[in-house]
Amino acid sequence: MADVSDNTALSGSPSVPMKPVQVKLVLLGEAAVGKSSLVLRFVNNEFQENKEPTIGAAFLTQKTRVEDKIIKFEIWDTAGQERFHSLAPMYYRNAQAAIVVYDVTRAASLDKAKSWVKELQRQANPNIVIALAGNKVDLVSDEDDDLHPDELDGDEEANEDGDDMPITRQVPAEEARAYADESGLLFFETSAKLGHGVQEVFNEIARKIPIDQMLMPSRSGRAGMPGSNRIDLNNDGQGIGGRGGSCAC
């Protein structure tokens, strides 16, 4: 049951205007490391203190240009399902990119990030582009020594362990970078609060995405797979000329 019409799109002529290439990007990482804030900074260029989890959005979208191509990120947030070990495998299936986030002021969050990387390498698309992002560098910025704890990057949830303790960096950049290099990950330190490094993460992911592979089958049925009988629920009567066209009734 070769789907001929979709097949031709794969070898489409270069003169045709480039449609945005859709990329499913998932966020992973411990609760309160700033996953949603990173997305909000990237998508809306804004930051909200004590941000509540987004209600009702399956994913946010944002386009970015790489050379002559446009990549449209479909950015999936965890919807809080990471909190009690309840993130479903479906979440990161068929993701072409992932940002695994940790908090530079909490060493344990890097351990959690490493276990997510391992999970992605075992379970996800083998060609997935993974970026490791050490967030909240504004808290440990040497240039901003006068930052007070109550002005902290309190996205998602306040860092309650912090209380009145001075905030110190627990994950040296060199250590995280060494781990990222050894595991084949992109690496960035970011501040969703100040906007530092955020655009760079997404740009670098966009550059690393193998565009040809993006035109291969993906979960949402945007591109066809020759010889498969995959179906799109929103497209009745595919292949045989209309709903009920061959119905015996």
Next chain:
Amino acid sequence: MDQLSTTHYDVVVLGTGLVESIAAAALARAGKSVLHVDANKYYGGNWAAFSYDALLQWAKQNEAPMVDGSSDGQQRPLAAHFAQTNQARYTNVRADEYAWPDATEVSASLASASRQYALELAPKLLAANGELVDLLVASDIGKYLEFRLLEAVYLLSDDQLERVPSSKEAVFSSKTLTLVEKRKLMKFLMFAGAYTGDETALDGFAERPYADYLAERFGLAPRLAAAIEHAVTLKPPLQTGVTTHQGITYTRDYLRSFGRFGPSSLLCTVYGGSEIVQAFCRVCAVFGGTYILGYDVVDFELSNDDAEQGVAALSLSNGQRITFDHLVSAVDYLPTAWQHRAIADDGMRVLRMVTVLDGSLAGEEAKTAVINFAPHSSAGNAEPVIALQMDSETHACPAGQRVVYAWTKAGDTAHDALDACMRTLFRTPDSTAAQDGTDVDQRPRALFSLRFEEHIRASRDGHSDSASHDTGASSLPAGVHVCDDPDADLDFGRAVRRARAIFDAITPGAEFLPKAPPVDDDDL
């Protein structure tokens, strides 16, 4: 264990089976605060799909059911015992890894590819025109999922798998039907497709056996009548004696599903039904639902309100007490005293088997298929046996292999009947030795199989299949809504109807899973 920051919810949902998960998504979507808990560390409950290793682990746990070692349960009248209740649901669990002389490392290779398997406890297909597809389309939740068209429907006939024509085109082009048979079949298919449910059109056969009707009114030979009753239907019967009204209704629904998405009436879910569960759970989470896996329920508390005694609170295994207005629960989580009140008496027992094969069925290229064994097929089964073949395109197994699920009504002869039917599809080391003929055995080899009997428990409320008000007549405490186990039907229709009835009972008049508001498309 981590603690929840909120301890009161509009609705607590226990179990991540499909009924629970659809209800959870719909309730969160309608603005209810939802806490969704599963005692297992995976989604799906009795609807789960497993990697190879995880399936072996599941089998091991259920082969030797645990004994209640806790004595404190006796002192708490509303104590919950999820693990024991759930394990009691499954009996005669047996896993076999087959040793082939020239493939000694079979077990090692299965284990090394463990994660390439999605082996389901309760495999099902979606009717293209069924309630679940309609819901997935109307709610947009289908976008989370990937489907494949089922390629073929077979009926075992004279030891051969015969492809069943299920459309006018297929009847026309069939090479195994005579011209007269084609004419009779066409006449019947036209009639069935137009059946309105008005039983007077059935000439007094409505409550009589479907097979008689097909033979007497349409002159269909037994072979064709069996094909209609067991294979041109959305609901292959698990026992003999389907009435004409039931049978022709399922045939009609099958015909009407044909063509919606292509030349088949049925769809397969990539990664299995557990994926559908996860999609609904994600929607619940996106609308604010809180998810906890791997936390058990210890016991329940009734409210002190004497007027209408309701259930008011439960304790989780992390020690937290959670209060709520409504409880939506799989049977396994309920205290023993409530289970009996919750379940309809005629719960059914089904024997199920899942087998991994090293290749496709002899001479057949279809990757996904339903294979029906009508009663008294050439395999010798007295009751119907239904089988389902999946492959790597649905991610059931690695490329080149096949997974065959089969089920039949449990009973004295069920194991033998199932074995006989499966022998027509594939071979095991035993059945190969027995066939010491000169012919080369074309059947694929079984690498692994698991079989178990299960008790399918349907709630009393849901049993009538009505979507009307959930009366609570089962004398459960007010506010408790029980979810059915996966049934033995091929499709998911009943689960959707039950979830909707629960939703309507909790939020009368609210819209059931409308589309989410559109996401703004940001420009460059």
